[in-house]
Amino acid sequence: xxxxxxxxxxxxxxxxxxxxxxxxxxxxxxxxxLALAIAVIAAPLEGKxxxxxxxxxxxxxxxxEVLKHLDDAVCVGISSITGYQIKRxxxxxxxxxxxxxxxxxxxxxxxxxxxxxQCCESTACDIVCVGQGDVTFQEIVASLTAGNAPENVQxxxxxxxxGTVVNEPRPxxxxxxxxxxxxxxxxxxxxxxxxxxxxxESIRTTEFHSSQGCPGKCGYCADAQLYQRHWTGLEAERVxxxxxxLVKTYKLDQVNFSxxxxxxxxxxxxxICEGFIERQLNIRWVASAxxxxxxxxxxxxxxxxxxxxxxxxxxxxxxxxxxxxxxxxKGAAAEDHLKxxxxxxxxxxxxxxxxxxxFPHAAGTPQQETTQDLLDFIQKVKQIQPDIRTKIFVFTxxxxxxxxxxxxxxxxxxxxxxxxxxxxxxxxxxxSQWVEPWERKMIEKVNGFYFPFAYPDxxxxxxxxxxxxxxxxxxMHCLALARVKSGFYSLPIEWVLFKTFKKGTFEPIA
Ligand code: B12
Ligand code: SF4
Numbered sequence: 001x002x003x004x005x006x007x008x009x010x011x012x013x014x015x016x017x018x019x020x021x022x023x024x025x026x027x028x029x030x031x032x033x034l035a036l037a038i039a040v041i042a043a044p045l046e047g048k049x050x051x052x053x054x055x056x057x058x059x060x061x062x063x064x065e066v067l068k069h070l071d072d073a074v075c076v077g078i079s080s081i082t083g084y085q086i087k088r089x090x091x092x093x094x095x096x097x098x099x100x101x102x103x104x105x106x107x108x109x110x111x112x113x114x115x116x117x118q119c120c121e122s123t124a125c126d127i128v129c130v131g132q133g134d135v136t137f138q139e140i141v142a143s144l145t146a147g148n149a150p151e152n153v154q155x156x157x158x159x160x161x162x163g164t165v166v167n168e169p170r171p172x173x174x175x176x177x178x179x180x181x182x183x184x185x186x187x188x189x190x191x192x193x194x195x196x197x198x199x200x201e202s203i204r205t206t207e208f209h210s211s212q213g214c215p216g217k218c219g220y221c222a223d224a225q226l227y228q229r230h231w232t233g234l235e236a237e238r239v240x241x242x243x244x245x246l247v248k249t250y251k252l253d254q255v256n257f258s259x260x261x262x263x264x265x266x267x268x269x270x271x272i273c274e275g276f277i278e279r280q281l282n283i284r285w286v287a288s289a290x291x292x293x294x295x296x297x298x299x300x301x302x303x304x305x306x307x308x309x310x311x312x313x314x315x316x317x318x319x320x321x322x323x324x325x326x327x328x329x330k331g332a333a334a335e336d337h338l339k340x341x342x343x344x345x346x347x348x349x350x351x352x353x354x355x356x357x358x359f360p361h362a363a364g365t366p367q368q369e370t371t372q373d374l375l376d377f378i379q380k381v382k383q384i385q386p387d388i389r390t391k392i393f394v395f396t397x398x399x400x401x402x403x404x405x406x407x408x409x410x411x412x413x414x415x416x417x418x419x420x421x422x423x424x425x426x427x428x429x430x431x432s433q434w435v436e437p438w439e440r441k442m443i444e445k446v447n448g449f450y451f452p453f454a455y456p457d458x459x460x461x462x463x464x465x466x467x468x469x470x471x472x473x474x475x476m477h478c479l480a481l482a483r484v485k486s487g488f489y490s491l492p493i494e495w496v497l498f499k500t501f502k503k504g505t506f507e508p509i510a
Pocket of ligand 1: 025026027030031033036037038040041076077078079080081082083084085106107108109110111129131132133134137209220221222223258259260261393398399425
């Protein structure tokens with residue numbers, strides 16, 4: 001797609017429809033997390049325009065649903081994070097252009113916010129919403145329906161034949177001033193059912209976004225770039241009211257908070273838990289916590305968290321090595337991880353502790369924390385509480401972060417266009433220069449297979465005690481424990497057999 005092929009017409013007077021497309025965000029199997037980004041930007045436009053929210057993963061005939069509304073469309077909006085979602089977004093943009101080259105295409109989300117000019121250089125994109133979208137998108141739409149390019153809209157960039165114009169940034173909006181996400185514009189029931197089917201589960205789960213930003217400064221995290229380390233949370237009462245409504249409407253059993261840092265404010269968490277208990281919501285919930293925050297919560301609040309149905313906290317531990325924790329500016333120590341594990345055990349709250357291996361280091365210098373070091377530490381966590389799930393991700397440098405800049409300094413090739421960013425994802429970075437292929441295999445084998453059998457969680461303990469497969473599980477448990485204790489993982493016949501019969505690992509994040 002070349003720049004001079006553009007026929008975009010910013011004069012959208014008289015147009016009534018707004019098409020918002022949420023492309024599949026990641027390659028491979030991920031649970032469907034509701035497309036809340038497009039719901040939030042749709043909220044202020046409800047009742048004024050005919051809104052079509054289309055999620056590639058959920059909407060049947062999604063392509064036709066996007067393409068059939070173009071002639072009467074003010075614009076087509078596309079949401080994207082870095083990587084595969086761009087690929088799917090570009091694919092849809094090409095189809096839109098082929099049917100109606102005049103309709104402006106607006107991109108928003110983390111990736112376009114980081115590279116507004118680069119995005120507008122691609123003919124897949126005319127306008128970029130930088131950062132929060134609710135007010136900016138509303139103003140972009142107002143500008144287009146008045147017949148103008150978004151010249152006076154803060155927080156946006158837009159293509160013109162003379163080049164891309166980047167407007168001044170928009171100050172952050174307090175999340176309490178943002179309207180509730182209109183879940184009814186998304187096909188929530190279908191998303192729930194698809195998740196139930198793919199994950200073989202009977203519970204009904206959906207996402208909820210209750211705060212934005214995070215005061216942390218982890219060097220691999222894109223959050224600071226968008227929210228400038230400024231955390232704001234929805235008032236507890238609003239969280240409880242909205243969730244109560246969702247539970248009733250969609251008969252929910254579980255809510256997954258998609259906040260960057262749900263536990264940032266202890267008083268708010270306390271009030272939310274009290275609300276859940278008072279209203280007898282009887283739901284389970286999952287949320288993310290920093291390792292240094294969670295174990296410092298007051299015992300009475302931790303008890304409330306348990307009583308209010310917290311099923312699992314997702315703790316971004318990342319590393320147990322002091323130099324690595326310093327490199328990544330985690331602001332937490334290995335001791336914090338272990339204390340958080342103890343809290344999980346004491347209060348009967350499940351945990352998923354995530355780790356990252358393969359942080360950038362100069363050529364010729366050794367990795368500061370080897371895969372074996374990390375596995376040894378995870379063993380300590382499992383010994384404290386076998387119910388804790390542990391995930392090891394291989395580091396992928398995400399743009400807009402200090403560790404991305406360091407990776408480029410150490411020789412990583414930088415994508416230079418929207419199209420090149422489309423191929424940037426953990427799957428294509430398999431040959432990461434900081435992790436050897438054998439280490440990836442080791443992680444999959446030991447963390448994904450031997451640890452869960454060696455330190456069985458409550459589900460596996462049931463399988464060890466009862467059922468037809470009891471003896472097979474018991475045998476696996478003994479073998480795995482012997483392997484873990486001796487550190488001898490060669491000739492992993494049982495692992496090869498397991499992989500032949502079962503795909504994936506046992507431990508989903510939530
Ligand atoms: C849900 C989620 C997922 C979901 C869905 C992704 C998605 N696109 O929503 C899944 C599970 C698939 C996922 C996967 C991954 N994720 Co993720 N995920 C999130 C999470 C927790 C919440 C996103 C969300 O729903 N926010 C709520 C909505 C309301 O906010 P929003 O998306 O920012 O949207 C606002 C604006 O951006 C804007 N906007 C957004 N879209 C649009 C569209 C238009 C047209 C307009 C005008 C405006 C607009 O307006 C919205 C309202 O203000 C965020 C962290 C966070 N708390 O935000 C990380 C986050 C988006 N993920 C991230 C990452 C790195 C990943 C993974 C790589 C993790 C991993 N190691 O596996 C993978 C991706 C793999 C791949 N690329 O192949 C990074 C993204 C960094 C980047 N440069 O893009 C984030 C920011 C986490 C972080 N702090 O680093 N993730
Ligand atoms: S604690 Fe989480 S959200 Fe906050 S900066 Fe670190 S990684 Fe990002």
